[in-house]
Amino acid sequence: MKKLSKLILTEMNYRNTPILVAALEKEGRICQLNPMSLNSDSILGNIYxxxxxxxxxxxxxxxxxxxxxxxxxxxxxxxxxxxxxxxxxxxxxxxxxxxxxxxxxxxxxxxxxxxxxxxxxxxxxxxxxxxxxxxxxxxxxxxxxxxxxxxxxxxxxxxxxxxxxxxxxxxxxxxxxxxxxxxxxxxxxxxxxxxxxxxxxxxxEKSMPEYVQILQNLYSQDLEEIVTDKQELYECAVQYLKGYKQQEKIVRYYEDKLLPLYKLYNLQKAFEQAQNERVWLKSGGFLVIQQTEAFVCIDVNTGKCTSKKDMQETFRKINLEAAKEIAWQLRLRNLSGIILIDFINLERAEDKEELMQTLQKYLWQDSIKGTVVDMTELNIVEVTRKKVRKSLAEELKELL
CATH class of the missing domain: 2.40.50.140 (Nucleic acid-binding proteins)
Structure with a gap:
């Protein structure tokens, strides 16, 4: 059964600054975070x-x-x-x-x-x-x-x-x-x-509020529910969706003064984790993600993985797990432009091809276009992701 996504629209205080947040949850995890100021508007999409x-x-x-x-x-x-x-x-x-x-x-x-x-x-x-x-x-x-x-x-x-x-x-x-x-x-x-x-x-022409643009860009077939605890956001979402096959029915108003929406979905922790350089994998391996002025570099490491089986098979499994997590992290952090990934070296040509195809498959699930370009002679995988908005780190830096 296909796992559906949920869009969360809420307000919260992050590091003592009130912000509006649109967060997309999929497979029980937050895969996209869009922090917005409560006061200023973006000029993206405006016509002058x-x-x-x-x-x-x-x-x-x-x-x-x-x-x-x-x-x-x-x-x-x-x-x-x-x-x-x-x-x-x-x-x-x-x-x-x-x-x-x-x-x-x-x-x-x-x-x-x-x-x-x-x-x-x-x-x-x-x-x-x-x-x-x-x-x-x-x-x-x-x-x-x-x-x-x-x-x-x-x-x-x-x-x-x-x-x-x-x-x-x-x-x-x-x-x-x-x-x-x-x-x-x-x-x-x-x-x-x-x-x-x-x-x-x-x-x-002024562009729609950013949270409405996010709603507009989501693939509706995968969207199970839109939930918000703010009356204004609820009414806006319902109004926007009225013209689309009764999709306003998927909008739910959440009320619980003891457990605000941002706490229910642990958005505070999601923001913190999305800014960590190190991301652990279930296998015991880990990623190191660094954003430089020119490009994004990602290093895949074996970490705590101590499998005694065939080493190349172990590397293959860690790399495949890393490919899925990298696609997830690129979307979560909104990293774009040139992305260079140093996977664990694979010797077999068929394993390299499988890795490239797996990475592209997961990039394909992102609403923003990402492309696996090539693997260099040094086994560095080159990826590009369309650059439209600032990265999550840059957005937060401007807001705080």
Whole structure:
């Protein structure tokens, strides 16, 4: 039987700071933690009228101000055509130009936030894009599912936009898919209309609260329950899910003054463990996880494992256990970018291949794309994970 997940939405004090937390529980463990400030909002996903302040042709980049004092990086190498507020004879970017942009990546460490002219409007089933004018599909959808959805959307997608079909679409009815497509088009047209009349630095569309985005991005077929002990969060979740096949019924309001929700699910301990460098495995082995400026490095060790059986078989089992735990920890800590993993050396080629496939299988369960790239001659496994938000450690550092 497939094990389902549970989303916990609550408030708590962490190191004397009140925060809002969205935590995902699966297999009896917390696999995802999203701490949020009770006061400030994220700019990720917001759409602005920005102004070009500087252009660096040698790195094919422009620097665009979206609010007073908030500068962003814009890649001139991206295929998206600039969406200028005022009509221009050509698409050549110049200092002082005002254009519609969307924040596509948060500022991480010393890097500025990224903005793009490719506007994305995300729903539960579909993503509408202003530049990628084609029909794309989630890699997790089966061939037959893609064929069925393609038939539904055929001749329904306007020529001036593209659509990406999300994994959740496999559970949707035709009318739900087409209704969401219509709603996404209305949002896109509203942004373009506002862009003609608003002044520079205006917010043309504000992204949904982060906890609603988390709810939107979860694969609904695996979600058993959403539980919260805050009335406002309960009402918001119910309201959002009303349009999706009575899914508001999975939202539960928890009331127990003696045992708050964050204590029931031991979130305090989950935060502490997610910041430890060392992670123990059931076999007695352990991981050492370190985040550097350039990449994440993970070392797999035999630790207390003292099996007297064939050593290569012992190493194989520890590595396979470590592969599952590494995928879990990457999601929990939201570690992304370049990840280098030093597994225990394996001699047999078939064991190495099994390890690579196992790691990719577990990375595939993450909502954020992770890819096993290769194993080097030094037996270092190279992995990439899409970078969208700050890591958990960086989020907590900003909040506390």
């Amino acid at each position: 009228i920005g102004k070009v302040k500087n252009i660096q042709k040698n790195i094919q980049a422009a620097f665009i101000e979206i609010e007073n004092g908030i500068m962003c990086y814009y890649s001139m190498a991206e295929k998206a055509s600039p969406c200028f507020v005022n009509v221009k004879k050509n698409n050549v970017l110049k200092i002082g130009d005002e254009m519609i942009v969307q924040v596509s990546k948060e500022g991480i460490k010393s890097k500025l936030p990224y903005v793009s002219s490719n506007l994305n409007f995300t729903g539960r089933y579909l993503v509408l894009t202003s530049e990628r004018k084609e029909l794309g599909f989630s890699g997790k959808l089966k061939k037959e599912e893609k064929k069925q959805i393609r038939e539904i959307l055929k001749d329904k997608i306007p020529e001036n936009v593209g659509i990406i079909v999300r994994t959740n679409c496999r559970d949707a009815q035709e009318e739900e898919i087409l209704h969401e497509l219509e709603e996404l088009m209305k949002r896109y047209e509203a942004v373009l209309q506002k862009g003609k009349s608003r002044v520079c630095f205006s917010v043309l």
